[in-house]
Amino acid sequence: MKPVTNLAGVDLRAEIDRLRKERNAVILAHYYQKPEIQDLADFVGDSLDLSRKAQATDADVIAFCGVRFMAETAKILSPEKIVILPDMDAGCSLEDSCQPDEFAAFRAAHPDHIALTYINCSAAVKALSDVIVTSSSAEKILAQLPADQKIIFGPDRNLGGYLSRKTGREMLVWPGVCIVHEAFSETELMKLKAQHPGAPVVAHPECPPVILDHADYIGSTRGILEYAMAMPGDTLIVATEPHIIHQMEKALPDKHFIGAPGADGNCNCNICPYMAMNTLEKLYLALRDLTPRIEIEEGLRLKAKKSLDAMLAMASATVGQGDLGPRPGVVTGD
Ligand code: 13P
Ligand code: SF4
Secondary structure, rough: OOOOOOOOOOHHHHHHHHHHHHOOOEEEEEEOOOOHHHHHOEEEEOOHHHHHHHHHOOOOOOEEEOOHHHEEEHHHHOOEEEOOOOOOOOOHHHOOOOOOHHHHHHHHHHHOEEEEEEEOOHHHHHOOOEEOOOOOHHHHHHHOOOOOOOOOOOOEEEHHHHHHHHOOOOOOOOOOOOOOHHOOOHHHHHHHHHHOOOOOOOOOOOOHHHHHOOOOEEOOOOHHHHHHHOOOOOOOOEEOHHHHHHHHHHHOOEEEEEEEEEEEOOOOOOOOOOOHHOHHHHHHHHHHHHOEEEEOOHHHHHHHHHHHHHHHHHHHHOOOOOOOOOOOOOOOOO
């Protein structure tokens, strides 16, 4: 096919549809993707569900509309597939905060600890870990570890701190943060709550404790969506990346969903700049050219797969609880 350099005349949706059939490709998208990407994806989900889909698909190509660590996870679990990421620069501040050599040194300094590691990290850090967790599986996985097992938790200090407070388990927590969830302002959130008395607040556990303290529900993106679907009231304040609101508005057009504000009350600082790098144009080009492609050296892949396999097995085990869940004793409706 002749390369198209000017995409102005291209019907991107139709072309993406044609290419997905021609390539036998599946398009997986995270809830933080732009609405136009969510709407044409074959599956939209949280990190755990996207990993499961990537493992189970019989497509030849996985077009991953998310960030690099998610596409890497898909490749680790499905090495025979071609995995493309529309923009290879779509990284993550949590991944950046945890460099493999520093993490290896931290592990070496604590030889009697196991490494329970958030999926938001590189393949190299996964290879240095024992069990990977997502926000929807962390508590259930933690509950399956012996009570006297010493634990290193990285790289998200907010998720680690939240898990420690909720379960009473002490953990050595790596000091990484998500720049998006760190940007919410407590002052602005309190102003918003005063404007909408009775509206519950939902928050992702990547938020700092000052934000989580105001939340009626804390959970993964899937958990937050499930809370929205079940809430009795008509207004919800959402403290996570605001593109998730697209799914809420589609399912519940008569309800009102308000993104929690950042420091000046109306900045775009809660939009994940990495997730936003993916566009329809880049997705079209990636499907057309089958690049940028995720490649992982086989030795590294096999090491990283062990900790991901442990996560998938423990997340599906029929013990413990499911998602991080509502906090006990907190009123969740209005
Ligand atoms: P979940 O979708 O698993 O809640 O993760 C959120 C996130 O930070 C993705 O980068
Ligand atoms: Fe990383 Fe935060 Fe963006 Fe998720 S929202 S990809 S944790 S920077």
